[in-house]
Amino acid sequence: MQKRVPVGIESAHCSTCMMGHVCLPTGMPSHEIEQLDTLVKERIRVEKGQPLFRQGETLNALFGLRLGSIKTQLDEANGQHQITGFFLPGEIIGLDGMIEGEHSSSAIAMEDSEVCVVRIEDIDDVSRYVPSLQHQVRRIMSKEIARSHQVLLALGSMRSEQRLAAFLINMSQRLSVLGYSSTDFVMRMGREEIGNYLGLTIETVSRLFSRFARDGLIRVSQREVRILDMVALNELVGKPC
Amino acid sequence: MQKRVPVGIESAHCSTCMMGHVCLPTGMPSHEIEQLDTLVKERIRVEKGQPLFRQGETLNALFGLRLGSIKTQLDEANGQHQITGFFLPGEIIGLDGMIEGEHSSSAIAMEDSEVCVVRIEDIDDVSRYVPSLQHQVRRIMSKEIARSHQVLLALGSMRSEQRLAAFLINMSQRLSVLGYSSTDFVMRMGREEIGNYLGLTIETVSRLFSRFARDGLIRVSQREVRILDMVALNELVGKPC
DNA sequence: CGAGAGCTTGAGTTATGTCAATTCGTGTGG
DNA sequence: CCACACGAATTGACATAACTCAAGCTCTCG
Numbered sequence: 001m002q003k004r005v006p007v008g009i010e011s012a013h014c015s016t017c018m019m020g021h022v023c024l025p026t027g028m029p030s031h032e033i034e035q036l037d038t039l040v041k042e043r044i045r046v047e048k049g050q051p052l053f054r055q056g057e058t059l060n061a062l063f064g065l066r067l068g069s070i071k072t073q074l075d076e077a078n079g080q081h082q083i084t085g086f087f088l089p090g091e092i093i094g095l096d097g098m099i100e101g102e103h104s105s106s107a108i109a110m111e112d113s114e115v116c117v118v119r120i121e122d123i124d125d126v127s128r129y130v131p132s133l134q135h136q137v138r139r140i141m142s143k144e145i146a147r148s149h150q151v152l153l154a155l156g157s158m159r160s161e162q163r164l165a166a167f168l169i170n171m172s173q174r175l176s177v178l179g180y181s182s183t184d185f186v187m188r189m190g191r192e193e194i195g196n197y198l199g200l201t202i203e204t205v206s207r208l209f210s211r212f213a214r215d216g217l218i219r220v221s222q223r224e225v226r227i228l229d230m231v232a233l234n235e236l237v238g239k240p241c
Numbered sequence: 242m243q244k245r246v247p248v249g250i251e252s253a254h255c256s257t258c259m260m261g262h263v264c265l266p267t268g269m270p271s272h273e274i275e276q277l278d279t280l281v282k283e284r285i286r287v288e289k290g291q292p293l294f295r296q297g298e299t300l301n302a303l304f305g306l307r308l309g310s311i312k313t314q315l316d317e318a319n320g321q322h323q324i325t326g327f328f329l330p331g332e333i334i335g336l337d338g339m340i341e342g343e344h345s346s347s348a349i350a351m352e353d354s355e356v357c358v359v360r361i362e363d364i365d366d367v368s369r370y371v372p373s374l375q376h377q378v379r380r381i382m383s384k385e386i387a388r389s390h391q392v393l394l395a396l397g398s399m400r401s402e403q404r405l406a407a408f409l410i411n412m413s414q415r416l417s418v419l420g421y422s423s424t425d426f427v428m429r430m431g432r433e434e435i436g437n438y439l440g441l442t443i444e445t446v447s448r449l450f451s452r453f454a455r456d457g458l459i460r461v462s463q464r465e466v467r468i469l470d471m472v473a474l475n476e477l478v479g480k481p482c
Numbered sequence: 483c484g485a486g487a488g489c490t491t492g493a494g495t496t497a498t499g500t501c502a503a504t505t506c507g508t509g510t511g512g
Numbered sequence: 513c514c515a516c517a518c519g520a521a522t523t524g525a526c527a528t529a530a531c532t533c534a535a536g537c538t539c540t541c542g
Contacts, residue, residue, distance in 0.1 A: 076394075078479070082394040096383055098382075099383050124372065141382040144386050145337040149315060152396065156323045156440035157317075196398075198397070
């Protein structure tokens with residue numbers, strides 16, 4: 001069985017896609033969204049653990065996550081890596097590395113996933129008659145910059161418990177936008193991945209989950225989380241020292 | 242005296258600008274660069290310590306740094322802040338926050354500086370007849386994403402000495418592109434700012450400078466640095482543990 | 483020349499990492 | 513269906529990198 005498989009394109013139209021309201025077309029008027037329908041010519045299924053793309057590969061497309069979850073990471077020469085983002089359905093992957101036509105990070109599926117392929121040159125074509133598409137792309141890139149600055153803030157100026165609290169709040173918010181419960185969810189990533197992302201060891205992450213649970217902030221069992229005291233979590237992040 | 246002053250626009254043409262080769266027009270053919278000459282209608286001088294813009298202000302332009310140096314930072318409710326970038330001449334500021342038309346960070350001059358103002362709507366106008374301008378903007382935004390991911394890597398997975406080494410290497414490289422010596426330069430930021438940026442305290446940064454000097458990697462006096470052993474610095478970053 | 487900001491250095495504390503042992507959970511094969 | 517095996521998570525004891533607090537130094541600028 002292949003690891004990275006094109007799938008039928010029958011319903012690959014932005015105008016009819018369930019994710020439209022949280023994906024690339026967010027906020028565009030419906031008559032313009034229809035004009036995006038030529039944009040996605042291909043969809044790809046990626047198996048859990050397999051790469052959507054690898055750092056250094058040639059880049060000619062963006063990917064809209066339709067289903068599943070994907071992490072991006074910088075791979076270092078010494079075999080280490082730093083996770084730079086966890087992506088949920090509706091989010092766009094591959095925005096870095098539009099530089100010299102080469103991906104500057106790797107993207108790996110955390111569960112069986114499916115992405116819409118949006119080729120860069122098609123973006124240019126379509127935006128000739130849908131100028132607002134340019135705005136959308138800029139908006140999304142800008143959002144990615146702002147997002148990574150937020151992570152920077154966490155890694156640069158928060159203590160471990162604040163980082164994890166911020167992480168949980170962030171997951172909660174993004175999942176609730178997708179229509180899931182904001183208090184009750186399953187994390188798609190393991191402790192090690194959380195630790196790597198937050199610049200902490202797996203043991204520290206584990207201890208923090210236990211402590212949060214003991215203090216009544218959350219209930220946690222493996223990857224299932226229930227947030228019991230969102231107010232306290234927010235206070236933890238907002239009021240340091 | 243005003244803190245943020247428009248200056249004469251006499252030579253504000255990208256085609257004749259000294260910074261052209263490292264700024265927005267990088268890599269564009271000269272006949273297209275000429276078409277950018279309508280893009281910059283205004284230049285602004287910002288005094289040392291003064292903001293070019295503040296987090297939350299309305300955004301309608303990007304800024305190309307012409308002269309001086311500027312830092313960007315996220316301001317937190319509690320008065321703290323996290324520096325997210327140090328910018329040198331030729332670099333573009335204001336790429337985050339193209340989201341909801343609001344700056345998501347503040348930009349503050351670290352010395353008397355001067356920026357070219359590029360209004361967003363002018364970008365859209367001009368790119369109608371200079372399509373490659375879109376590519377440039379995407380390229381620059383992409384680069385900013387990749388850059389912040391690199392910082393993320395530093396904060397997430399490097400020890401203090403590696404972070405400082407990476408910082409020095411990065412400064413060295415960027416300055417040499419600007420035509421300055423890559424081994425001998427003056428840092429525009431103080432110890433506190435370096436510490437904030439790298440997620441370290443001022444004392445740790447100071448001790449690291451002393452240690453690097455003692456070990457013969459650099460010579461340092463206040464903000465003047467001379468890199469003596471670039472190889473060792475690179476090894477420090479590349480080969481952890 | 484004096485004052486203040488910025489930097490350095492030392493001594494002691496602490497948050498987080500490291501190492502190691504144990505438990506839990508899930509999937510596999512007998 | 514059970515038992516085993518393996519990876520993931522937890523927990524404890526200990527080590528240490530980095531922080532905090534504090535004192536003193538050194539530029540710079542007025």
